[in-house]
Amino acid sequence: MTEKDLMEGLNHIEDSLIEEAAAPVRHRRFLRLPAAAAAVLVLGAGIYAAAFGLFPPHKNMSSGDQVLMKESSAGEEADMAAYEADQADDDVDLIPEAAMQEAAAGEAAVPEAEEWEEAAFQEAEAQEEAAEPDAGDMKEAAAPETEAAALTGKIAQQSAAKTLEKDGGPVRAGIAGRKELGEDYHAAADYGEIYDLLKAERDAREEQFTDSIAAPEDLAVTGTVSTTGTEAAAEDLAVMGTAPAAAAAKEAGTGAEVSTVTYAGNEEAAGYSVTNVMTEGVDESDIIRTDGKYIYRVSRGGVSMTDIRDGKPGETITLDIPEEAAMDTVEELYVDGSSLVVLGWRLPQQESFSTWDDVLQDEEADIWTEPSYTQTIAAVFDLTEEGSPVYTGFASQDGSYYTSRKVGDMLYLFTRCGITLPVLEKKDALTEEALNNWIPKVNGIPVAADCIYLTEKAESGILVSSLRIPSPRETVDAKFLFTWWAETYVGSKAMYLYYEKYLEGTEFTRILKLPYEDGLISAGAAAAVPGGIRDRFAIQEADGCLRVLTTDWGVEDARNRLILLDENLKETGRIEDIAHGEVVYAARYIGDLAYFVTYRNTDPLFAADLSDPSNPVLLGELEISGFSEYLHPWDKTHLLGIGYETDPETGDFRGVKLTMFDISDPVNILAESVRVLEGDQGSSAIDWNYKAILVSPEKNLFGFMTWRQTGTDMLPCYNVFSWDGKDGFIEKLRNIRKGYDELYEECRGLYAGNTFYVADEAHIYAFNMGDGGKAWDLIPQ
C-alpha cells in the first residue's frame, strides 16, 4: 500500500462527505448540543437554524481580561456566571436569560456613547482644520486618505483620551476615523447596522438552504458577489483596465541609481542576527530569535530560553507564563533586547490544554465539540535582568492569531475572527452585556461600531489592534474588516490587506490600505488590480505609494504586469504583458528599481525602472536556466537569488541553485556567480518562508535549510555560504542530520559573537565561525 493508494482510495469515498466538506462554513462558533437538547432544537427550530442561526454567547473571558475596565467586567462576570450555571444545567448554549435581564438596563447607553464619540471626533477634526498646516501637511491634505493618516497622534489621540475619561459610558476599543474604505467598505453607523447586515446574511442563507438543502455550496471562499458587489467590482476592473500602457524603453542605463536594502539594525551592530523581514524597521515575529545572550524558541507549545553567553548553548529554562496569560499553544515571539513578547492562542479555560503534548496525546478528547472561541494572547516580559524574565502584562484579542508586526514599542496584532448574529431580537442584542457577547473584543472591550468596516458580505473578518508593549492592556486602536481571507503586507506607513476575487472567471486582487502611525490605524483607500499577487515580495510600499506585480492564472497565456499606484491607490502607470506564458516566482524592489523572476523552463530576471510613476519601463532581462524563488539585496551592485536549477529542455529539477546577480547596470544584468547544490531539494525556507532564511551581507553569510539526498535517504541539511567576487559562493557549513527529522524543517540559523547556531524546536547546534575561510567546526556540548 502506498500514499497514492490512499489518494485514489479517497476518490471513492461517499458523496455525502464531499458535499459536507464543500458546504459553506458556519464560523468557528460551534454549538455544544447535548443530545436531548439538540433533539428539541432540531424538532422545534429546524435543522437549518442549527446550521445558520444559533450561536452560543461569547464566554471566553479570562480573569485577566476582567481587570481593566469596570464597565466591561460587570458584563463579563455576569456572562461567566451565567455560563457556569449553563454548564451545570447541561443545557443548550444560548444567551443566558439572567445575563440578558441584567443587560437590559444598559441598552440606552450605546447610542449615547456613540453620539458622544462622534462628537468628540468632530470636535477634534475641527481643531485639526483650524490648525495652521505646515508644508508637509498641505501636501497630505490633498488626498482624502492621507487626511485620515494625518489624524494619527493628534486628533484621534484626543478622542481616545476622552473616550477613556468618559464617566459611566461604555468603553470601546478603537478610534473612529475615516468612514469610507474604498467603494465597498464603510464604517458601521452603529451596532444596529452590523446586526442588520448579519441578519440579512442569515436570512439569505436560510432562503438558500430552504431552496436547496442538499446543494453543495462553496462560494464563501471567493465570495458570492451580490449585484451591488458585482457592479462595484466591474467598475474597479474598468478603472484599472484603462491604465496607460508602458511607454517606449528608456535610454539604457541612465539615471537608475541602484540603492540597497539592508536590515542591519542595532542588533546586528551589536553582533547578533535578526529575523529576515519584509520591511526595514517593521519587525516580524518568529519561532526562534536571539538577543545575543539567549536563544528564545517556541518549543512544545511554550517558550524556552537557552543561555549562549559563553559562546555555546548552556542552561535551558522554560519560560513561566502566568495563568492570566496562559496559552494553549505559543505561535511566535519577539525579542528586542529589553522585552520579550510571546504570542499564542487559547481556547476557553474549561477546555484548555496545558501543553502541545496534551493535545497530541489526548486521543479520545474531541477538542472541537466545545465552542471554540479562540483568543489570541500577547504576553510581555521584561528582560532587563539577564536570565530572569519578569512578566509585566498581557493583551488579549478575540480570534485566532494571524500575524503581527512590531514598530518600536508598538505591537500591531492581527487576528481572524467573525461576528455572529446573536440569537436575540435586535433591541436585546444592542444592550451593553449582549454586545460583549457578539462584538469582537480587544483586551475585553468591544470594538467600537464605527471601527467595524462593513461590506456586502459578513462572513468573517480580520481584527487588527495596536498595543503599546510596555502597557499591553491599553488598546491604542482597533479596526475590524469583514473579509473572508486576506494576505497582509505591512509597509512603513500603511498596512495592506489583499485578497483574490473572481468576477465572471476573471481574477483580480482587491487591496485595502490602512495607514498607520504611532498606533493609530486609519481607513485609507481601496483598489482592485487584475491578476493575483504570486510572491510576498511582489507588493511594496514606497513613499506612501504602492507597487504590485500580478499574474493572471491563465493556462496557456499567463500574463504578468507591474502596476504603480499612488497614495490613494489610483493607478499611475503600468507595464503590461511581461513574460507572456510565464509566472512571477520572486520579486524585490530596490529603490526605484524592480527586479523579478518569471519562469517556465528558463529563468528571466527582469529589471524595471519605476522612477517615473506614470511611465515605468523595463530596462533589462537576463535569461538563465532554473529560477530563483527568493531574491535578497546583497550590496549596492549585487542581488542574491536562491532557487532551483532545472533542465531547460525538460524542466527536470537538478538541485538548489544559488545565483549572485550583478545589477550594477540594470540594463545588462549578469549572473556573476552560480552554484548548484546537486541533489538538494528545497524547503519551506526557499519556497515561501523568508523568515527561515538568514542573510547578513555585513557578516558575509547567508543560510537556509534544504533536504539532501544521501544514498536512499532524504536528510535535512542546514547550509551556510559566504560570497566574494573572486571565489564565488564559499561553503561554510553543510550540517546534515543523521536521520529524518521533521522538526528540522522549521530550523533557524542564528549567530551571536563568533558562534553560529542552528536551532530547531528540540535542538541547538553551535559552530565556531572561525576567522578564516575554513568550514566551521561543531562546538561540542
Next chain:
Amino acid sequence: MEDLEIIELYWKRDESAIDETAAKYGERLLRMGKNMVTPEDAEECVNDTYLAAWNQIPPTRPSCLFAWLAKVCRNAICHRISWMQAKKRNAVTMPLEEELAECLPSSTTEEEVDARELGRFLSVFLEGLPREKRLFFMRRYWFGDSIADIAGRFGVGESKVKVTLHRTREQLKRELEKEGYAQ
C-alpha cells in the same frame, strides 16, 4: 441553473450543458486543482472533467452533480500528479502525498489495493470522526487546501489545524493496521 436542469441538458446532448457546468462549478473545480497541481495542469484537469461529463452523462445520472464532478476532477488530478512524478517534474505544489504517507502502516502489504474497497473503508473512518476533524481532513486531503486556507475557512489557528490533522493521520494509521492493510 439547478443541477437537475444541467443534467437534463447533458441528457438532451445540449452543448450548453458544459457552459452551465463551467459557470456553476468551474471556479471551484479549478481552485481545487490549483491546490494540487500547477494552474496549467489544473486547467487541463478541469477541461478533462467537462469532457468526461459530456461522455458519461448519459448514461450516468449523478445524484449530486458537484460531488460527481469533483471526483472526476480529482481523479484527473491524481493521474496528472502520477504522470508528472513519472516524468520527474515537480508539478505538485502541495505535499499532500508526503503527509498521507504518515498514515501508512509501518509494515504495509505490497498487494494491490482495491481503491473502491479502500474508499469504503475511508468513508466509514471519516464518518466516525467528529465533524470538525472530518472537515479538516477532507479540506486538506480531498480538496488540497493549504493549512492557512483551512485555518481561515474555519476561523482557527494554523497550529490547531496542524494538530488536528496530525492526530487524524495517526488515528487513520492505526485503523489501517487494524483493518489488515499491514502485513
